[in-house]
Amino acid sequence: MTRALVAIQGVSQHFGVDGASVPALEDIDLEVPDGQFVSVVGPSGCGKSTLLSLVAGLRLPSRGAVRCDGELITAPMPRKVGMIFQEANLLPWLSAVDNVAFPLKLRRVPKRERLEAAARMLELTGLAGFEDRLPHQLSGGMKQRVAIARGLVQNPAVLLMDEPFASLDEQTRMVLGDELLRIWSETRKTVLFVTHSLHEAVYLADRVVVLSARPGRVVDDVLVDLPRPRSFAMTTGERFGVLKDRIWQHIKHAERR
Amino acid sequence: MTWPERHLRLSQAALYLAILAAWELLPRGGVIPRLFVPPLSEALGTLVADRREYLGSLPTTFGEILVSYVLVCGGGIAMGQLIGSSLTARRMLLPVLRSAYAVPLVVLYPVMMVWFGLGSESKIAFASIYAFIPTMLTAVAGVAALSPALGETARAFGATRAQQILYVSLPASLPSIVAALRLGGALVIVGVIVAQMLGAADGLGYLITRHRTLLNSPGVYAGIVLVLGITGMHEILLRRLERKVAAYRQS
Amino acid sequence: MRRHERVIVAAFVLGLFGLWEALARLGRLDASLAPAPSTILEALMRLLKRPEVLTSLGVTAWEAVAAFLIAVPVGLLIGFTLAEVPVLGALFRPLVNFLFGVPKSIFLPVFILMFGVSIPQKIAFGVFTTIFVLIVGGVASVQSVPRELVTVSRVYGADRWQIVREIYLPAMAPILLESARLGLVFNITAVLLCEIYGARDGIGYRIAAWGENLQMPQLYAALVIVAAAAVAVNEALRRLEARLGFWREQS
Numbered sequence: 001m002t003r004a005l006v007a008i009q010g011v012s013q014h015f016g017v018d019g020a021s022v023p024a025l026e027d028i029d030l031e032v033p034d035g036q037f038v039s040v041v042g043p044s045g046c047g048k049s050t051l052l053s054l055v056a057g058l059r060l061p062s063r064g065a066v067r068c069d070g071e072l073i074t075a076p077m078p079r080k081v082g083m084i085f086q087e088a089n090l091l092p093w094l095s096a097v098d099n100v101a102f103p104l105k106l107r108r109v110p111k112r113e114r115l116e117a118a119a120r121m122l123e124l125t126g127l128a129g130f131e132d133r134l135p136h137q138l139s140g141g142m143k144q145r146v147a148i149a150r151g152l153v154q155n156p157a158v159l160l161m162d163e164p165f166a167s168l169d170e171q172t173r174m175v176l177g178d179e180l181l182r183i184w185s186e187t188r189k190t191v192l193f194v195t196h197s198l199h200e201a202v203y204l205a206d207r208v209v210v211l212s213a214r215p216g217r218v219v220d221d222v223l224v225d226l227p228r229p230r231s232f233a234m235t236t237g238e239r240f241g242v243l244k245d246r247i248w249q250h251i252k253h254a255e256r257r
Numbered sequence: 258m259t260w261p262e263r264h265l266r267l268s269q270a271a272l273y274l275a276i277l278a279a280w281e282l283l284p285r286g287g288v289i290p291r292l293f294v295p296p297l298s299e300a301l302g303t304l305v306a307d308r309r310e311y312l313g314s315l316p317t318t319f320g321e322i323l324v325s326y327v328l329v330c331g332g333g334i335a336m337g338q339l340i341g342s343s344l345t346a347r348r349m350l351l352p353v354l355r356s357a358y359a360v361p362l363v364v365l366y367p368v369m370m371v372w373f374g375l376g377s378e379s380k381i382a383f384a385s386i387y388a389f390i391p392t393m394l395t396a397v398a399g400v401a402a403l404s405p406a407l408g409e410t411a412r413a414f415g416a417t418r419a420q421q422i423l424y425v426s427l428p429a430s431l432p433s434i435v436a437a438l439r440l441g442g443a444l445v446i447v448g449v450i451v452a453q454m455l456g457a458a459d460g461l462g463y464l465i466t467r468h469r470t471l472l473n474s475p476g477v478y479a480g481i482v483l484v485l486g487i488t489g490m491h492e493i494l495l496r497r498l499e500r501k502v503a504a505y506r507q508s
Numbered sequence: 509m510r511r512h513e514r515v516i517v518a519a520f521v522l523g524l525f526g527l528w529e530a531l532a533r534l535g536r537l538d539a540s541l542a543p544a545p546s547t548i549l550e551a552l553m554r555l556l557k558r559p560e561v562l563t564s565l566g567v568t569a570w571e572a573v574a575a576f577l578i579a580v581p582v583g584l585l586i587g588f589t590l591a592e593v594p595v596l597g598a599l600f601r602p603l604v605n606f607l608f609g610v611p612k613s614i615f616l617p618v619f620i621l622m623f624g625v626s627i628p629q630k631i632a633f634g635v636f637t638t639i640f641v642l643i644v645g646g647v648a649s650v651q652s653v654p655r656e657l658v659t660v661s662r663v664y665g666a667d668r669w670q671i672v673r674e675i676y677l678p679a680m681a682p683i684l685l686e687s688a689r690l691g692l693v694f695n696i697t698a699v700l701l702c703e704i705y706g707a708r709d710g711i712g713y714r715i716a717a718w719g720e721n722l723q724m725p726q727l728y729a730a731l732v733i734v735a736a737a738a739v740a741v742n743e744a745l746r747r748l749e750a751r752l753g754f755w756r757e758q759s
Contacts, residue, residue, distance in 0.1 A: 056663050057663075058659065058662060058663065076662055076663050076664070076665055077665075078663065078664045078665035079665075081663075082663075082664075083660075083663045085656065085659075085660070087656060089654075089656045089657055089659075089660045091657060091674075091675070091678070092755040092756070093678045093679075093754070093755040102661075102664065102674075103664035103665070105674070106661070106664055106665055106666045106670055106674070107665065134754075134755055135755070136755065136756075150664075154664075265598055265599070268599055269599060269602060269603075272599060272600075272603065273603070292621055292622075293618075293621055293622045294618075345513070348513060349513045349516070349517055350517075353517065356739050356742065356743060357739075358693070358742075359693050359738045359739050359741070359742030359743075360734075360735045360738050360739060361693070361696050361697040361700050361734065361735075361738055362697075363697050363700050363701045363704065363712075364700055364704070364712065364715055364730075364731055364734055364735075365731070366704065367704065367715050367716050367718070367719030367720075367727065368719065368727065368728075368731070370719055371541065371719050371722060371724065371727070372541055443609075443611070446611075447611040447613060447614070450611075450613075450614055451613045451614070451701070454613075454614075454616070454617070454705065455704060455705055462614075465614070465617055466617060468617075469617035469620060469621060472621070474621055477617050477618060477621065478618070481614055481615065481617075481618070484611075484614050485610060485614075488610070488611060492609070
């Protein structure tokens with residue numbers, strides 16, 4: 001039996017403001033086996049990003065525990081967990097390759113080694129030849145590729161992605177989605193992918209976790225039994241529609257409220 | 258107003274009161290020599306007691322300010338409109354003007370005194386030169402920020418360059434023109450007062466300098482307070498104008 | 509500027525000087541007010557050889573540098589504190605903005621009351637004039653650091669020093685340099701103003717003296733020296749600013 005790589009047990013999170021506390025997440029139990037691609041969806045404000053930040057070690061849960069590979073997460077663990085955000089958040093004064101090498105620089109890895117590793121990651125994400133470009137010379141999609149390369153450069157076991165394609169146009173989103181799947185199949189990382197798009201959630205993942213409106217609770221855990229590699233044709237098939245609709249029913253209720 | 262905002266306002270008010278109180282009490286208590294900073298009440302008292310003297314300096318001062326204002330704002334804004342509406346002119350002149358900005362124009366005052374003497378002309382000349390470039394640069398920026406589509410639309414309707422400026426750029430850049438007025442006015446006021454301080458026979462700046470040579474601290478501070486009052490009122494008036502113009506454009 | 513435009517501007521400027529020279533030679537201009545450029549150039553050469561002139565330049569430079577070296581760290585420190593401690597920042601913001609907008613030149617007599625006519629007085633006035641630019645710049649530079657980048661660094665395991673060195677410093681550098689440049693321009697102007705107003709040495713004092721004695725060629729020559737120096741320093745800093753800010757998108 002595969003041990004869960006990411007284990008979220010009984011986690012609740014609330015933010016306290018002037019005595020009144022705002023609950024963000026409630027009683028989340030989630031286990032993610034090694035190598036699984038999990039999408040997390042839910043209505044706005046349901047706490048999906050908060051959940052990711054807990055796994056990233058940026059926050060401590062108000063209650064419960066988050067573990068990665070058995071170890072309790074109390075602070076960022078850069079070698080085990082990489083994170084990609086909605087905005088690429090590249091350092092604008094560094095070239096693409098320096099941006100990718102940045103996590104290694106923080107760990108004081110020697111220059112030649114880290115630039116080589118960075119260059120390899122850029123190749124993996126399809127940006128070979130763009131190493132010396134500055135972020136303002138890159139398109140939105142390319143910036144995200146750099147961000148993904150940066151997330152992978154330390155070879156973490158877990159990749160957290162917080163709506164990474166949300167600010168891109170539809171075509172770029174589709175292309176990058178397929179690229180992401182290619183990279184994932186080559187590297188077999190464990191992925192937690194937060195998104196607003198049901199289409200994306202079902203298309204990319206092995207499993208979709210649906211959260212309720214605030215405070216976020218797990219209301220459904222859908223296994224996506226579509227074969228891999230995924231293709232665009234599947235998205236017009238019946239199975240895809242059924243899965244999307246199941247998820248949509250939960251969210252529809254919540255958004256209406 | 259929310260509670261944290263009210264808290265902030267109260268704290269700020271308390272801060273200002275504390276400063277004013279210090280201004281009054283520290284000199285009285287001998288903590289700060291009265292020569293350096295007289296108590297606030299003394300400075301204000303002098304202003305009231307000698308009001309004839311201070312008010313008497315205003316006509317000359319205001320006259321010089323007014324003439325400079327017209328020159329700077331009229332000329333500066335007009336030139337700003339002209340230069341701003343031409344991409345070529347902007348490209349050629351802006352780098353030169355921006356470098357010229359660094360020149361400490363205060364050194365021109367001795368020249369003005371040689372050319373125009375101690376009278377109002379030298380103050381007007383100095384203040385006008387001092388304020389001209391920044392005002393013009395503001396006006397240029399305002400025109401440059403206009404969407405080029407406006408100008409193109411006008412030209413598509415067959416407007417000449419002059420018509421384009423008069424009927425399209427000018428109204429559209431009205432807010433930035435008022436901003437240029439605000440900047441120009443502030444610089445003109447300072448320019449005139451400083452020129453009067455450096456060499457004059459009349460005017461508020463001259464008065465301040467005279468009190469200083471007589472070591473009459475309250476007199477000096479009274480004059481400064483008056484100058485601050487003038488610049489303050491100018492700011493308030495022009496900000497109000499700016500808001501009106503902005504509101505007018507929304508309608 | 510395109511190359512051929514540069515040539516046009518240069519030719520235009522040279523043409524103006526040529527016209528000036530011609531008019532002066534032909535006796536069309538009052539020699540006492542506007543001597544020929546060649547005369548001024550000659551005076552300039554002679555001035556630069558006179559040790560007392562060089563000393564004066566040195567005095568002015570020293571005053572400016574000293575004031576700058578005090579104003580920059582103090583101003584930036586205050587600015588950083590106001591930005592990093594939101595409570596202080598919110599409390600003092602209106603006060604700082606007000607003081608920033610107040611014309612500092614009118615306070616010069618106060619500094620003379622406090623320090624007499626002396627080098628400390630000029631340095632103190634220079635600091636007073638410059639420090640607000642740096643406070644505002646300090647605040648702006650901290651606020652310009654994108655918070656998301658700090659989050660990213662934390663995710664990738666940066667400790668506090670690394671966040672300062674890798675994120676804060678490069679992000680803040682362009683604005684810091686810009687405020688330093690503006691501060692220096694204000695600083696030089698302030699020091700010169702002091703010297704023209706009342707001093708015993710410094711190039712500003714000499715300029716005022718030459719003006720009073722109607723020694724026009726020397727006066728103009730000194731203006732050229734001062735203007736050239738100020739522009740040179742400004743351009744040098746601007747170039748540095750451009751290099752440190754290469755990554756900012758050109759709008």
